[in-house]
Amino acid sequence: MLAMFHQEWQRQGRDSVPARLAIVDDDPQSQFMFPEFRLAQQMLxxxxxxTVILDPSELDYTNGVLTARGRPIDMVYNRLVDFALEAPNHRALxxxxxxxxxxxxxxxxxxxLMADKRNLILLSDARTLREWGLNETEAGYLEKAVPDTRLVSAEDAETLWSNRRRLFFKPVAGHGSKGVYRGEKLTRRVFEDILKGDYIAQNFVPAGERTLRIDGEVTTRKVDIRLYTYAGQLLLAAARVYQGQATNFRTSGGGFAPVFQV
Structure with a gap:
């Protein structure tokens, strides 16, 4: 983790090390992952x-210097989900x-570059992958892993509506499964709202399931696998265990789970 921060520091034109770093999120103490912020703070x-943990409203930018609590901030570990920093209270940052x-x-x-969901349109297009120079094996991996994805537009409204039961709709800059809709449960009113927003539509792929024993009772839960990477290197594989349309931390017996490679 420390090596990654150092690389980011150098890649953005700095040398030595940052003297003061801020971990920034909206109302950080209310965040589910606040204990992770504290762990990062202790390690740094x-x-x-x-290292300080801040709400972005505590930041001030004056005369070319970003400060918090009266002292300069050299580096920000950004945990905000306003990815373009467009909200008014993120203006200083x-x-x-x-x-x-x-x-x-x-x-x-x-x-x-890396997380806008419109990238999935390219990554699911076989011709584009080959034009980029991927070989058949590499292109084949992506074709199997990335469901066919298209940009939602009003011009395709009737086609999208008629095929909605086979589609899953996601905002291009969304996070945490917010604003996502499974097509078969879509109402016409919500569909009209989707057409007005920035959305992609993906072919629906059912989640995998595992049988678990929770409080002595055998049951099933949905599972997906997350690969955490940095600079093309795998750091960690972890699973999310859940019930419902999207991953969450409310499911009994759900949350994160380890992944063992055998």
Whole structure:
């Protein structure tokens, strides 16, 4: 983890190490992952990097310097889900980032390149993959892994509506399964709202299931696998266990689970 922060620091044109780093999220103490923020804080401070956990409203950008609580911030570990930093209370961080006055990781450019769901349109297109120079094996992996994806537009409304039972609709910049809809449960009113927003439609792929014993009772839960990577290297494989349309932390017996490779 420390090596990744150091790489991000250097990639954005800095040398040495940051003196003061801020972990930033909206109302951080209310976040489900707040204990993770504290762990990161402890690890960074153990290496001599002063680390604070902040709400973005605590940031101020004046005369080319980003500060919090009266002292400069050199680097921001960004946990906000406003990926483009467009919200009014994220203005100070946005301006400091655009002026290269602070190192932000992950930042809007990284999200646009790597996480915008419109990228899935390209990654699910066999011809595009081959034009990029992927060999048959590499292209085959992506064809199997990425469901066919298209951009939602009003021009395709009737086709999308008639095929909705085979589709899953997602906002292009969404997170945490917010604003997603399984087509077979879609109402016409919600569909009209989707047409007005920035959405993709993917071929629906049912979630895998596993049989578990929870409180002595045998039951089933949905499972998906998450691969956490950095700079093309796998860091961790973990599973999300859940019930319902999308992953959540409310399911009894659900949450994160380890993945064992055999």
């Amino acid at each position: 401070e153990a290496r001599g990097i002063e 946005r301006h400091a980032y655009l002026d290269n006055a602070v190192v932000v990781t992950p930042n809007p450019r990284v999200h646009a």
